[in-house]
Amino acid sequence: MSTQDLPAALDGAAARFGRYLEAERGRSAHTVRAYLSDVESLLAHAATEGIQDLAGLELGTLRRWLGAQSESGKSRATLARRAATARAFTAWAVREELIDADPALRLKAPKREKSLPGVLHQQQVQRLVDAAEAASAEGEPLALRNRAMLELLYASGVRVGELAGMDVDDLDPDRRTLRVLGKGNKERTVPYGLPAALAVDDWLRRGRPALATGSSGPALFLGARGGRVDQRQVRSVVKDMLERLGDTAATGPHALRHSAATHLLDGGADLRAVQEILGHSSLATTQIYTHVSVERLRQSYQQAHPRA
Template sequence: MDKVELPPALAEAASSFSRYLTGERARSAHTVRAYLSDLGSLLEHAAAEGARELAEIELGTLRRWLGAQSEAGISRSTLARRSATARTFTAWALREELIETDPALRLKAPKVEGSLPGVLQQQQLVRLLTELNEAAQDGSPMALRNRAMVELLYATGLRVGELAGLDIDDLDPDRRTLRVLGKGNKERTVPYGLPAALAVDDWLRRGRTKLVAAGSGPALFLGVRGGRVDQRQVRSVVKGLFEALGDTAATGPHALRHSAATHLLDGGADLRAVQEILGHSSLATTQIYTHVSVDRLRKSYQQAHPRA
């Protein structure tokens, strides 16, 4: 569909919704962009059908919008996300008294088949971290930084954005914990182990001091020019490391987060403790996000079943 110019009422509603997301809901810039992209698609579809006011958007409008995208080959996960965006938007519009009834109340999203990012086996992580240790022996600031970032990602299960946003003062080296600001501006405290502590300390002593610049501020991890490292740089580093392993389907930092959660559960960690570490608001999210390995399942069966 060619891009449709939105009528003034729909354009103003989109602008107000954007202010709501960034203000009251305190959504991240990435989340706001995704919401507004989905909403733009919906409003353009509605305008193409002749809608000029929000009240003219009906359940049928929403269903035809999703149906057209499904026919265009949009994935079920994206359709589910866009359906959620529509429900969030119309619920907001109802509270703001921009509409009298919520057309999305009976809108059903396609069920998303659960998929998990690649999980590294512990021996793969040993190889990866050993290579990072060897690379850091020459004292290269980038090598020291990369080792510290990966050690910390695996030790804590942080999201890549959370890692990039860390400041030096967020670390408590004595207790080996860090303070992290997660989704929805929710703060949590996460522990990390000795290898990560040593790698971070080495980076601070021998690496960061060589890169720090006037604009570095309190950022824990820096780029080559001294600015705060960004998510793209972290993803690029991790992607290269996984490609070098050559025997994993893992592609990005999220696999380290998932690996950390999986290995915690395999080691006997309580599911609610893992939920707290990962910063999930719902235990159901943790249950979907993590899985029980075959080894752990077999061990539980052998311990519990009388005929094992």
């Protein structure tokens, strides 16, 4: 059943939940779409069981929905996320008095598989930035931009969406810091190093003016036609750079974020400082990078110690 075929009461509840996430919780448009995709999947399943409004939702309905997701091959991480969405939705419905009791209170889903994120070695990062610098040597605007984006992603650990959304005045060149608008519209200040500062300055002096148009506005990074660079373009640039590196399975800008966090901890940075830099709301999210560091240490030990 498509979402267009949902009973009016269910469709209306989904729409109200979306407005709540956006207006009251300050969720981004991307996050709202992700939540609503899961909620609409649940309600479409409920409709196939003859449920016409939220009062008909039962724990069994939620469990059968997750079961169908599992049978279709969805990963444990996806099932855990969808169960969390269902709990958020039904808890909201109780608060809004759309239902009397919360059917998801006893809903459980498989625990997420704990996977270590792809991380580049410091030597690989050096080769990556060396290649970007060589490509920008002739001053071609897009090459200058690509080098600056790469340096800034690794130097600051920002998310790709945060990078694409930056304006020129978000930079403080004197203090070498960035003003970053992160998830939930939370603002943070992030430092960056001298190599990134030099690359960004080169882009601003020689690259950006060559691409800027009257409609470019304050965007820090521009596309070939002068508009603000979008996330897809950034991902494509970094993906191509990593593929040319040749000896890593890491893909995309998030690998640079993972690498920045891991290398900070490897270098002795405080875990809470790394949490602040990355913009994690929970320290537990940052702690996965300590596992990465320990795993890398273990691998090095096994390779190097004669009695490993």
